[in-house]
Amino acid sequence: MTDLWPDDIASEKITTPISILKEQADLLSKKTSNILQGVIKSNQYKGGFNFTFRIDVPTLNYSFTLFEVSHSADLYPVLIKPSEGTAKELGAHENILKANSEEEFNECLRKIFSAEKTRNVISILLAQAQA
């Protein structure tokens, strides 16, 4: 039988938004020695692909939602909804950031993680967790 499929049909690797989010969540846990734990939660009832990036603080039995992400089956564009304070700081239109590609998604995450509001949240959570 003749193979009609191109040789590189399965060679293109696409990193899904959820994979990127999980990697970043793990990095937060490592950077804070697990005092804060990055957790990605799937929100099934909101339809489509909807995830929450959460910071858990086990010693306080407390979690803080940093932002929500949603996308269709096409993966991109990804819509990112940070807290109102962060959205304003980043100049997001109607409090939503939009990433049309993996590169743009990474850049959006970098901005959210570097935002003053995020840094402040993490400082407060770390301080309270270790109090």
Add this chain to the structure above:
Amino acid sequence: MLSFLFWNIYKKPLAENIARMALHYDVDVIMLVESNINPADLLILLNQSLATNLIGYEYAPQYDCTKVQIFTKFSSQFIPPYDDYDRLTIRHLKLPAREDFLLAITHFPSKNDFTESDQLSESIELSNYIKDAENRMGHQKTILVGDMNMNPFEDGLINANALHSVMKRNIAEKKSRIVQNKSYPFFYNPMWRFFGEDVAGTYYYRKAAHKVYFWNIFDQVLVRPDLLKYFNENELKILDFDGQKSLLSKTGIPDKNNASDHLPIYFELTI
């Protein structure tokens, strides 16, 4: 973001339904009225399926309020009672890295026991309790949730010296209104919009009388203007599904045999 579930469970053993809803809708604060559930029994169910490194749900007991049960997916130290009355508990939510606010939860006297005039008088009392707490707290960042046993259009919800809740956000944003030289703060009541929807209320009642509404919106959330920026309008829902089972009967009204005669409400604050 914080998510809230309020449900009058009609003194039924609905712990499994509540646990399913908590998981399905990812609820942070569960508020129950007409509940005979043993908190320990519900906590076991709430926490057994929670895949998390956190302890999970806790029971947040009250002092004097006998009508409300609260369970939180965070330490109960962050939701202490600020004021407690028999039918009203006012909590001060002071969560790490978030703005603090007051959460008032009530099971208001029903029309079986109180006339419309009684309900109005009691609404004025309720309003004064809340305003008193706000004055001592030094801000008006308050959410009122409850089985009001009144519809949004009734005097107890509308009158300026009572709860003074209005149907439009832009009116509430004016913060207060002056009547006879006295200023009265607004609440925003987003529940109005459910009239006319498929599930047009939280409580269904019919009788062979001339004046019957059939659907009533007794279960409500009211929001002070200072919290409106955090109130996620699109996520306010009257729930008719617990994540596995419908809460409605085959005729499309609250299934009081298998669930409750009231439907729960769900809302979020992006605080």
